[in-house]
Amino acid sequence: MPLNLTGSCFCRNLTYTIHLSSLDDARTSLCHCGNCKKAFGGAFGVTSKIPVGSFSYDQGNQVHAGDNGSGSIVYREFCGKCGSYICEYGEQAKNSFRYITLGSLDDPSALPPKGEFFCSQREKWMPEVPGCFQKQKIKE
Ligand SMILES: [Zn+2]
Numbered sequence: 001m002p003l004n005l006t007g008s009c010f011c012r013n014l015t016y017t018i019h020l021s022s023l024d025d026a027r028t029s030l031c032h033c034g035n036c037k038k039a040f041g042g043a044f045g046v047t048s049k050i051p052v053g054s055f056s057y058d059q060g061n062q063v064h065a066g067d068n069g070s071g072s073i074v075y076r077e078f079c080g081k082c083g084s085y086i087c088e089y090g091e092q093a094k095n096s097f098r099y100i101t102l103g104s105l106d107d108p109s110a111l112p113p114k115g116e117f118f119c120s121q122r123e124k125w126m127p128e129v130p131g132c133f134q135k136q137k138i139k140e
């Protein structure tokens with residue numbers, strides 16, 4: 001069943017639309033790695049992986065490219081006004097996927113998580129998410 005989702009940054013200067021042909025096209029996951037903690041300013045990162053063609057900005061965005069510490073470039077896109085973090089993608093995924101920050105969706109509960117990555121760096125007080133697969137390291 002086709003699924004249309006909308007999202008925005010905090011100040012709503014930036015809005016986007018996602019058109020999925022089915023719920024199976026999205027994979028939401030938590031990541032406990034150090035880069036995600038920094039980028040999200042939280043105890044973990046949570047993004048939804050979607051095909052690049054399903055995602056489009058209606059207005060606004062700003063791109064930051066940085067070395068993620070392992071030598072590979074990771075692009076992160078933000079609202080140019082309020083700085084809300086909207087999505088990320090590595091050099092390799094650039095033409096195929098976007099990882100949308102779950103909290104930027106207008107309805108984050110539309111895409112519940114399927115897995116957890118870098119569980120080796122999970123904060124001690126953070127329990128495993130029931131019903132998810134758990135991987136110790138690898139993001140992909
Ligand atoms: Zn904004």
Ligand SMILES: [Zn+2]
Pocket residue numbers: 031032033034035036037045118139
């Ligand atoms: Zn991560």
